[in-house]
Amino acid sequence: MGSTVTTANSDEKTWGGGNQPLGADYGKLMMWFFIVSDALTFSGFLAAYGFSRFKFIDTWPLADEVFTHFPFMHGVSAPMYYVALMTFILIFSSVTMVLAVDAGHHLNKSKVAFYMFLTIIGGLIFVGSQAWEWKNFIHGEYGAIETKGGSLLQFVDKTGKRVKLEDFAATLPEDREHLDRSKGRWFMEEGTLPTYSVAEVQAGFKAHPELLIRTEVLYKDDAAAKQDTKVDHVLSKHKHKTVLTRAESEARLLNAAYVVEGANLVRNEYGSKLFADFFFFITGFHGFHVFSGVIINIIIFFNVLIGTYEKRRSYEMVEKVGLYWHFVDLVWVFVFTFFYLV
């Protein structure tokens, strides 16, 4: 008991561990310090995200065009709704956690167990939701073209609506063999080939004169920008991506180098390459925190069930794991803002 919870009163000797200058037990204090360091780690990640975003402020993807999926609503553009739902799930699991801590203060074992159980369920739903979000992000929806210069070209129709590669790409009688270990010499292999080749996209674009190209660049609606004859000024909207004229679109497409479908750590169909890297890294690191939080919650949950804390007459362990759980929620509040809203 003494090793995890200090119940000594202040009569004990100062050097015997009975003195608590900050008014918190050793374990709780260390949890706070861990949270401080972890908060700084996440701050570092988000600040690095801010750095890259400010560096490429003109070409950064717009979050509400990337995260538009909602379960069972296929093809409907529902920006923000899903991630808002995830936020509510996490906030609610925070509430059940704090209710568990509150029940612990009253040494109400069955209530603690019940609320811990709800918290675990909430955490699992959140991790599952994040996996679904990743699936959509990795799989992609529209596809895009990367040029030799490294910029990304997306396709829109006459009304400015995004068009999928599969809706216009031609089928050419070409055969591009996938290089894998069994065919290559000395450990040569390559990643999965895109569904369409560059030539097929180019041919398809030529065959569909109504299509236009949308660049990564955010359009600025001012007099200087209006002079640019390469830009379709009707479809391009202020603070949205620039749409090119048909002639310029054809010229740009000649520079195509890759067909990009979905996202990986090298390139993604949404825009800036760093965008996907930061998405995977920051939401992944947060998801890992949620996952480890669920594991710790399960351990504490079973300890509650077998009556460990009942015997101790103190549910402080629930409080400590609660601190961690709320911290995970806290981080999500910031990730939500800086990844999806701002």
Added chain:
Amino acid sequence: MSQEHVSNINRIWLVFGILSVVTTVEVFLGIVKPDFLHMNNFLSMNLLNWIFIILTIFKAYYIVWAFMHMEGEKSSLRWTVVAPIIFLVIYLLFILLVEADYIYEVFKNATIKWNF
């Protein structure tokens, strides 16, 4: 238990209500993006983003103070935890964002095209 704990379940639900309302407002603004907020800048950031960031800090305050029960801790513990984070985060953001903006200008005014 060194101190007597009163049940504060009502407060927990109140804070949950506040957090939910704030999140709903954020999502609503994020979807609608009203022009008078999105197109007007204050200190070279648009008003909408200012609102998002202020609401986020508002939510963070409630999570730390009510859920993590910071309000019940000694002020020495409060300062030990909160002060270093606020100082270091502002410091880090200041350096990184100013530098990033500088690099953006360098790329923009460079004679070499780097992304075309």
